[in-house]
Amino acid sequence: MFDLPQIYAENIQRWLPELLYYSLTTLKIALVSFILAIVIGVFLALLRISSVRSLRLFATGFIEIIRGLPIVVLLYIVYFVPPQLFPELDWRWFSDFTGAVIGLGLHGGAILAEVFRSGIEALHKGQREAALTLGMTPTQSMTYIIFPQATRIVLPPVANYAIGLLKDTSLCSLIGVNELMNDAKGIAFADYQPMAVFVLVAAIYFAMSYPLSLAVRHLELKLNISR
Amino acid sequence: MGFWQIINEKGWYFLTSLLGGWPATVTVAVGSLVFALFIGLIIALLRLSNWRVLRILSTAYVEIFRGTPALVQLFVIYFGLPDVGLEPSPFQAAIIGLGLNGAAYMSEIYRAGIESIHRGQMEAALTLGMTPIRAMRYVVLPQALRTMLPPITSFAIVLLKDTSLVFAVGVVEIMALTRNLVTETLQSAPIYIMAGLLYLCMTIPLSRFAARLERQRQAWQ
Numbered sequence: 488m489f490d491l492p493q494i495y496a497e498n499i500q501r502w503l504p505e506l507l508y509y510s511l512t513t514l515k516i517a518l519v520s521f522i523l524a525i526v527i528g529v530f531l532a533l534l535r536i537s538s539v540r541s542l543r544l545f546a547t548g549f550i551e552i553i554r555g556l557p558i559v560v561l562l563y564i565v566y567f568v569p570p571q572l573f574p575e576l577d578w579r580w581f582s583d584f585t586g587a588v589i590g591l592g593l594h595g596g597a598i599l600a601e602v603f604r605s606g607i608e609a610l611h612k613g614q615r616e617a618a619l620t621l622g623m624t625p626t627q628s629m630t631y632i633i634f635p636q637a638t639r640i641v642l643p644p645v646a647n648y649a650i651g652l653l654k655d656t657s658l659c660s661l662i663g664v665n666e667l668m669n670d671a672k673g674i675a676f677a678d679y680q681p682m683a684v685f686v687l688v689a690a691i692y693f694a695m696s697y698p699l700s701l702a703v704r705h706l707e708l709k710l711n712i713s714r
Numbered sequence: 715m716g717f718w719q720i721i722n723e724k725g726w727y728f729l730t731s732l733l734g735g736w737p738a739t740v741t742v743a744v745g746s747l748v749f750a751l752f753i754g755l756i757i758a759l760l761r762l763s764n765w766r767v768l769r770i771l772s773t774a775y776v777e778i779f780r781g782t783p784a785l786v787q788l789f790v791i792y793f794g795l796p797d798v799g800l801e802p803s804p805f806q807a808a809i810i811g812l813g814l815n816g817a818a819y820m821s822e823i824y825r826a827g828i829e830s831i832h833r834g835q836m837e838a839a840l841t842l843g844m845t846p847i848r849a850m851r852y853v854v855l856p857q858a859l860r861t862m863l864p865p866i867t868s869f870a871i872v873l874l875k876d877t878s879l880v881f882a883v884g885v886v887e888i889m890a891l892t893r894n895l896v897t898e899t900l901q902s903a904p905i906y907i908m909a910g911l912l913y914l915c916m917t918i919p920l921s922r923f924a925a926r927l928e929r930q931r932q933a934w935q
């Protein structure tokens with residue numbers, strides 16, 4: 488007879504601290520790849536709106552390829568391919584964690600590039616022209632006029648991306664990163680309790696992502712009113 | 715051996731081996747798409763229902779499935795269900811898992827589509843003596859389809875990419891064969907790149923198609 492409350496009563500003291508410890512790794516992967524994704528995203532978005540045709544084409548192609556790949560495949564390519572292509576280099580620094588963060592960062596960068604670009608393009612061209620007419624340099628008009636306004640437009644989609652990213656970190660278990668999902672697999676099969684452990688893990692992911700999604704909803708309401 | 719030399723000697727073997735997983739990938743993608751389209755519609759209608767309990771339950775469904783990773787859901791279904799006496803096959807687990815997950819996203823697409831149709835349409839249909847279900851079926855949904863088609867196509871692309879997870883529950887699709895081939899030949903670089911190209915051959919035409927649908931939709935409005 489399968490009795491979930493009974494199983495939890497017996498094992499939770501052993502399972503929960505370990506799972507929570509590995510959720511910290513999950514959060515760490517999410518945070519570092521989020522920062523990397525923003526950097527890559529801003530860079531690609533600037534290339535996408537640049538006046539140099541070849542840069543625009545490069546960025547468009549790069550974004551389309553990255554977005555067309557499943558994240559799992561991207562993670563495998565980033566983690567396993569470079570060391571084999573360039574065996575003469577020193578790859579000792581390239582851990583599974585680094586591979587995971589670069590893979591997720593590239594994927595997020597491609598997604599955020601489109602978000603940032605549409606944020607910048609949503610602002611009327613006149614804003615920039617007016618800033619330039621007032622004697623600002625192009626950099627100044629970007630920093631003081633375009634960026635602050637675009638931030639407000641892109642905030643909700645960026646937050647939504649962050650929620651997706653948090654869940655996507657579970658894929659890093661497939662290339663062997665020791666995070667929440669990987670640890671859960673270990674416990675589930677060692678204790679022969681897959682249902683109980685994976686439901687518990689689902690609850691932990693939910694506890695991390697749901698507050699974020701409530702925050703996004705709040706943010707969307709607030710930003711709508713102030714406009 | 716250099717990268718190109720390997721491609722030259724083994725490329726054809728790699729490609730034909732990986733293509734063996736293509737039918738399984740497409741089966742899982744199409745199966746879970748159909749599943750998600752169907753369950754998603756039910757969830758969307760429940761969320762618009764007059765009964766509070768149904769609204770709360772369907773909202774909880776959407777929040778839970780969107781708040782947890784698809785991989786965890788697949789594991790609960792494939793490894794967890796045997797604990798309660800059900801033993802889904804890898805294919806069943808993959809299609810049910812991605813389908814239930816997709817239904818949560820699909821229901822949001824349906825809801826946005828239904829809400830984009832003016833309430834007056836529904837009221838007019840009801841006034842003409844249609845039942846709510848007939849009004850939905852013959853008046854609201856056909857019109858909402860136009861708005862929903864582009865997001866449904868994007869959703870199908872996401873689903874197609876998500877099928878690359880189902881090797882984790884034992885389905886022998888492209889990604890499973892890719893991993894097997896790497897274990898067999900140890901040539902990770904050409905094989906993973908080739909797998910990536912195979913997925914791109916499917917996703918890029920689809921995303922071009924989605925972009926065209928979106929442009930047409932905007933032209934109609």
